[in-house]
Amino acid sequence: MDRIPILKLGDALLVTIQVDMHDRLATALEDDLTNKIVKHNAHGVLIDISALEIVDSFIGRMLDNIAAVSRVLDAETVVVGMRPAVAITLVELGLSLAGVKTALNVERGMALIQRHHHVLERGADDDIAS
Amino acid sequence: MARSPLAALAQLISEQETTILKDWLQLLTAAGSLESGRIREAELRTQCGTFLKLFRVALTDGDTDTNSAVYSGVRDNLGEISRSRATQGFSPKETASFIFSLKEPLFSAINRSGKFGAAEVTQFIRQLTLALDDLGLFTMEVYQKSREQVIIRQQREISELSTPVVKLWEGILALPLIGTLDSERTQVVMENLLQTIVDQAAEIAIIDITGVPTVDTLTAQHLLKTVAAARLMGADCIVSGIRPQIAQTMVHLGVELNVISKATLADAFAVALKRMSKAVVTVKTAAQNS
Numbered sequence: 001m002d003r004i005p006i007l008k009l010g011d012a013l014l015v016t017i018q019v020d021m022h023d024r025l026a027t028a029l030e031d032d033l034t035n036k037i038v039k040h041n042a043h044g045v046l047i048d049i050s051a052l053e054i055v056d057s058f059i060g061r062m063l064d065n066i067a068a069v070s071r072v073l074d075a076e077t078v079v080v081g082m083r084p085a086v087a088i089t090l091v092e093l094g095l096s097l098a099g100v101k102t103a104l105n106v107e108r109g110m111a112l113i114q115r116h117h118h119v120l121e122r123g124a125d126d127d128i129a130s
Numbered sequence: 131m132a133r134s135p136l137a138a139l140a141q142l143i144s145e146q147e148t149t150i151l152k153d154w155l156q157l158l159t160a161a162g163s164l165e166s167g168r169i170r171e172a173e174l175r176t177q178c179g180t181f182l183k184l185f186r187v188a189l190t191d192g193d194t195d196t197n198s199a200v201y202s203g204v205r206d207n208l209g210e211i212s213r214s215r216a217t218q219g220f221s222p223k224e225t226a227s228f229i230f231s232l233k234e235p236l237f238s239a240i241n242r243s244g245k246f247g248a249a250e251v252t253q254f255i256r257q258l259t260l261a262l263d264d265l266g267l268f269t270m271e272v273y274q275k276s277r278e279q280v281i282i283r284q285q286r287e288i289s290e291l292s293t294p295v296v297k298l299w300e301g302i303l304a305l306p307l308i309g310t311l312d313s314e315r316t317q318v319v320m321e322n323l324l325q326t327i328v329d330q331a332a333e334i335a336i337i338d339i340t341g342v343p344t345v346d347t348l349t350a351q352h353l354l355k356t357v358a359a360a361r362l363m364g365a366d367c368i369v370s371g372i373r374p375q376i377a378q379t380m381v382h383l384g385v386e387l388n389v390i391s392k393a394t395l396a397d398a399f400a401v402a403l404k405r406m407s408k409a410v411v412t413v414k415t416a417a418q419n420s
Contacts, residue, residue, distance in 0.1 A: 080364060084324030087362040088317075096358040103364040104331055 004029050006036050012044035012113050013037065013075075014106070018051045026062040033066060037073045043120075044113030045070050048106055050081030060095035067100040076101060076116050080109035139240075139254055140189035146239045147182065153235035154178055161227050168218045177211055182232075196264040208265060209272045216276035225273045229266045233259065293319045295326040302402045303332045303365075304395065308341030316352035320359055327365045334402040335360050338395045340371030350385040357389050366390075366405070370398035 004025065007014040013036055015029065033045065047063065067077040078101045082090075090097065103109035143150065155171075155178060158164075164171055184204045191200045208229070215225040240246065240254055293315070296304045305323050309315075323335060337356065342349065357367040369391040372380070380387070392398040403409060 079362070082363050084321060084328060084359075084363065087324055087359040088320055090362055091355050091359045097362060102362055104327070104333070105364075108333075108364065 003032060006032055008036075008040050008042070009046070009110070011040075011042055011117070012046055012110065013040065013042045014046045014048065016048040016051070020054055021052065021059050021062075023058055026059060030062060030066055030069070034069050034073070037070060037075050042075050043117045044110075045075050045077045046106060046109045046113065047077065047079045048081050048109075049079060049086070050083070050105075052086060053083065055086050055089055057093050057095065060090050060093060060097065063100055064095070064097055067097070071099070076113055078103050078109040078112050080104065080106050135250060135253065136189050136257065138246075139258075140186050142239060142243055142245070143182070143186045143189065143236070146242070147186075149242075150235045150239050151175075151178055151182060153238065154182075154232055157231040157234060158228065161224075161231060163224060163228070166220075168220060177228075181207055181211070185232075196261055196268065204265065205268060208269055212269045212272035213276045216273045217280065222270065222273060226266055226270055229262060229269050233262055289315055289318050293322050295322050297326075297330055297332075298336070298399060299403065299406075299408070301331065301333045301406060302399070303327065303330060303335045304338060304399075305335060306338045306341060306371075306395075310344070311342060311349045311352045313352065316356065320356045323356060324359060324363055327360060327363050332365055334366050334368065334405060336368045336370055336395060336398045336402060338371040338398070339369065339376075340373070340395070342376075345372075345376050345380055345385065347383060347385050350380070350387060353387065354389070368392060368398040368401060370395045 002019075002025070004015060004017060004019075007016075013033065015033065017029075019025070021029075036042065037045065045066065047066070052059075063077075063079060070077045077099075079097070080103045082102065101112060103112050155175060158174065158178070159171075163169065163174060181204070184207050188200045188204050195201075196205070211228065212225055215228070236258055237255060240251055246254070288309075294306070296306065298304045303323070303326055305319065307319065311319075323337075326332065327335060337353065339345065339353070345353075353369065357369070360367045367389055369387055369389050371394060372391060379385075390398075390401065392401060400410075
């Protein structure tokens, strides 16, 4: 069974979805990603869906799930590069992915994760210092 | 050769063509066809002449069924006239009277000739009435269709014109909405906005609703959809230009916009600039420095 590659990029993970997602692939990705987050102690997950042309409610829920799981493991999920047509479809399906952060491209998504991480670290440092 | 009665009628029309045409034009003029100045007399005369000729030819073939192939020339000609009437802005009455006012000159022509017996005259009148009524209905149908096409075209033009996406600054877009937001327009607006967000790599989109006359629950829902879609693409939205009465109505209706909203476009722009770590500063001139 083919899998979607998960790349480690600093303390973040980058997932680029370049094939049409079917349900099995989505479930496998969810599993893999959860394991990788723990293994690499990642603080951010970037999901690049700029090549994804078709979404359904299942994929939408998968994104939401990944975000929820990542949050539990203290990693921020950012979905980047969503196509206009995909965005409209998701909204029409009633999936606004409230728990997911979004960015226009990978670069900005990375910046978002790093900013978030900095804020968290500083917050933690302050806690220790006080 | 035994001629059909209709052929005799056609013969009569051809004999009296000039008189019929003159009477017809007079009637049309009396009805005010030329007053509006939309059509010149010469043009009207040509239209009448052409139609009468075609109609006569169709009658010669001895048929009053206006749907038959014999009448295709007549129908084409009439369709052309109706379409031009519709685009020139004639009223339905004016368009229909073109064909209906032909009845009287034809009837008087039949009476004048005195060649026919009472039974024949009655038959002629009946058949002519049927044929011309049919053609009249056809005229109206074409007229109506042309008007509908005009309306559809205008609607499309309006929806294209009224949804511009304006670039305010590097990465800041504005979407000034004007007019009522229905689901069809929302779709166009949304697609426009999202595509521009991609093209310009924009981070912030300001939706200005100063030109939206009313905001009800449905409009709010459409707005929220647009905002949600933009967010999914990775751009933040700010809603601006909510007028005092609209703000009150929205609260009374229980409409909630869970987005950043500002009273004016200027306020929203200021927020957007701040978000992008940019600021507007007053330039100190030499006079102020000294």
